[in-house]
Amino acid sequence: MTTAEDTLEAVAAxxxxxxxxxxxxxxxxxxxxxxxxVEVLSALYFSVLRVDPRQPGHPDRDRFxxxxxxxxxxxxxxxxxxxxxxxxxxxxxxxxxxxxxxxxVRAVPGVELPTGSLGHGLALxxxxxxxxxxxxxxxxxxxxxxxxxxxxxxxWEAAIAAASLRLDRLVAVVDRNGLQLTGPAERIAPMEPxxxxxxxxxxxxxxxxxxxxxxxxxxxxxxxxxxxxxxVLIARTVKxxxxxxxxxxxxxxxxxxxxxxxxxxxxxxxATDAAR
Ligand SMILES: Cc1ncc(C[n+]2csc(CCOP(=O)(O)OP(=O)(O)O)c2C)c(N)n1
Ligand SMILES: [Mg+2]
Numbered sequence: 001m002t003t004a005e006d007t008l009e010a011v012a013a014x015x016x017x018x019x020x021x022x023x024x025x026x027x028x029x030x031x032x033x034x035x036x037x038v039e040v041l042s043a044l045y046f047s048v049l050r051v052d053p054r055q056p057g058h059p060d061r062d063r064f065x066x067x068x069x070x071x072x073x074x075x076x077x078x079x080x081x082x083x084x085x086x087x088x089x090x091x092x093x094x095x096x097x098x099x100x101x102x103x104x105v106r107a108v109p110g111v112e113l114p115t116g117s118l119g120h121g122l123a124l125x126x127x128x129x130x131x132x133x134x135x136x137x138x139x140x141x142x143x144x145x146x147x148x149x150x151x152x153x154x155x156w157e158a159a160i161a162a163a164s165l166r167l168d169r170l171v172a173v174v175d176r177n178g179l180q181l182t183g184p185a186e187r188i189a190p191m192e193p194x195x196x197x198x199x200x201x202x203x204x205x206x207x208x209x210x211x212x213x214x215x216x217x218x219x220x221x222x223x224x225x226x227x228x229x230x231x232v233l234i235a236r237t238v239k240x241x242x243x244x245x246x247x248x249x250x251x252x253x254x255x256x257x258x259x260x261x262x263x264x265x266x267x268x269x270x271a272t273d274a275a276r
Pocket of ligand 2: 146147148175176177178179180185
């Protein structure tokens with residue numbers, strides 16, 4: 001957890017640097033969508049989730065699923081910073097023999113289920129929430145979805161089920177970065193008014209600046225916001241956030257940083273740090 005000196009912002013800055021470093025390796029990685037969710041993961045793992053890195057399988061833990069599994073780099077960096085495995089292991093990402101692969105698998109401590117095929121995380125999280133209810137546990141289940149991912153029909157099937165089952169210990173976060181693999185999400189398949197859409201499915205809805213870790217943590221900690229309803233937090237984010245030469249660009253989706261761009265990225269992050 002964070003201390004007074006180690007703020008959520010400082011944690012997020014370290015996570016962002018790890019993500020950038022991993023994208024400078026031979027494999028490259030899903031840089032843009034990892035950088036857009038850094039503050040969401042920081043808020044969850046350093047302020048909200050009831051988890052213990054020494055007992056990752058504790059039955060009373062809160063569950064988290066990265067439904068947008070391609071943002072694995074941000075999850076790996078967060079889990080390492082939180083103590084689930086050594087930070088030094090991040091340097092092996094994508095290399096032969098490493099358990100840190102392009103998409104998360106259960107061999108990685110803290111990863112509940114493998115993800116990467118979009119559209120499944122919300123249904124799986126409904127299962128977690130239902131299982132915890134049957135077991136009489138008060139654990140909450142959190143899931144992070146991409147905004148392009150919302151085009152998967154299975155998301156809305158799960159949204160209907162969650163509302164009808166009154167799964168109010170289920171909390172979804174939508175990484176509303178406005179971009180998907182091939183361009184602007186709204187141009188490819190309009191979803192606005194997105195908050196209204198979720199409300200009409202029976203969910204309690206809030207919206208927030210997805211790069212404000214403190215406000216994210218406040219909202220997430222307070223869920224459920226309405227008794228009997230699942231909660232969805234629409235986090236307005238920027239794909240590639242933190243790197244001016246990639247932020248908000250479709251081609252930030254998958255990047256192998258050249259030595260020059262790696263240095264540029266680290267300089268951009270250092271400048272942001274210095275300005276804080
Ligand atoms: C079922 C499925 N179809 C296609 C893909 C390939 N894919 C990986 S990332 C991605 C774009 C997702 O966009 P979004 O959900 O907005 O994620 P983000 O912007 O956070 O990267 C796609 C189509 C996939 N992983 N799973
Ligand atoms: Mg997106």
